[in-house]
Amino acid sequence: MQLLAGRTAIVTGASQGIGAEIARQLTGAGARVALAARRRAELDRMAAKLGGSTIALECDVTDRASVAAAAASLREAFGGAPDIIVNNAGVFRVAPLELMRPENFIATVSTGLIGPFLLLHEFLAEMHRRGSGHVVTIGSAGDRKIFAENGAYSAAKFGLRAMHEVLRTELRGSGVRASLISPSSVDTALWEGVDTESENSGYPPRREMLNPGDVARAVLFALTQPEAVNVDELRISRA
Numbered sequence: 001m002q003l004l005a006g007r008t009a010i011v012t013g014a015s016q017g018i019g020a021e022i023a024r025q026l027t028g029a030g031a032r033v034a035l036a037a038r039r040r041a042e043l044d045r046m047a048a049k050l051g052g053s054t055i056a057l058e059c060d061v062t063d064r065a066s067v068a069a070a071a072a073s074l075r076e077a078f079g080g081a082p083d084i085i086v087n088n089a090g091v092f093r094v095a096p097l098e099l100m101r102p103e104n105f106i107a108t109v110s111t112g113l114i115g116p117f118l119l120l121h122e123f124l125a126e127m128h129r130r131g132s133g134h135v136v137t138i139g140s141a142g143d144r145k146i147f148a149e150n151g152a153y154s155a156a157k158f159g160l161r162a163m164h165e166v167l168r169t170e171l172r173g174s175g176v177r178a179s180l181i182s183p184s185s186v187d188t189a190l191w192e193g194v195d196t197e198s199e200n201s202g203y204p205p206r207r208e209m210l211n212p213g214d215v216a217r218a219v220l221f222a223l224t225q226p227e228a229v230n231v232d233e234l235r236i237s238r239a
Helices: 017-028 040-050 064-078 102-130 151-171 212-223
Strands: 008-012 032-037 054-058 084-087 133-138 176-183 233-236
Touching: 008 017, 008 102, 017 032, 017 040, 017 084, 017 212, 032 040, 032 064, 040 054, 054 064, 064 102, 084 102, 102 133, 102 151, 102 176, 133 151, 133 212, 151 176, 176 212, 212 233
Parallel strands: 008 032, 008 084, 032 054, 084 133, 133 176, 176 233
Antiparallel strands: none
16 A cells, blocks of 8 residues: 655665665655665665655765755755655764774764754754654664663764654644654664674674664554654564
8 A cells, every 4th residue: 555655755874774674665655755875876776776756865964064955955856845754864883982982973973863953954844834744763772771882872862862852842733743763773784893792792693683674664654643643652672
């Protein structure tokens, strides 16, 4: 069923992993999807794979000018702000705080927290005036639970959850919905270079993690509820 036929969406971090799978499932449900990410070649390959209902937007969510340019291209293609925003882009850099390189801390928080704000800044007022839309924030088990060596990631995800809760409070009754989807560990390329196999790693083995499709189905669930229903927060984990 084309549950999202006629709807438009933007998904950040859409060239791989969770973002790519969300874009695939939204497209399959009938939405026109703008794929946003930094790597143009990967974006073009993903857009070609998903078909003519998608557009590729090269965008660095940490850069205000880049986000503004991508937003202008989206408005030209879709005729206005999207119906759906999926703030998914993220960076995962782990190290004890005393050893973490400042540039890794800054990149993690900028991508995971500042980037979502910049995208909302571009579109939220228009969605509010229109009285319709849905903002989906991809959180994490790390937006409520602290893990060692996650100083940057926890700061980004706790802040992102706080921003979602403020957003939900401000949008209540406006016709614009806001949902936080927070999965436990998901098997994606973010884990490359991170020890998930030793007994003392603190993380589950990748074979025991959720897969990107699990998260995308949760997003689709939130988006396809009746207009009078808002999925405030949905937390998923491996059974």
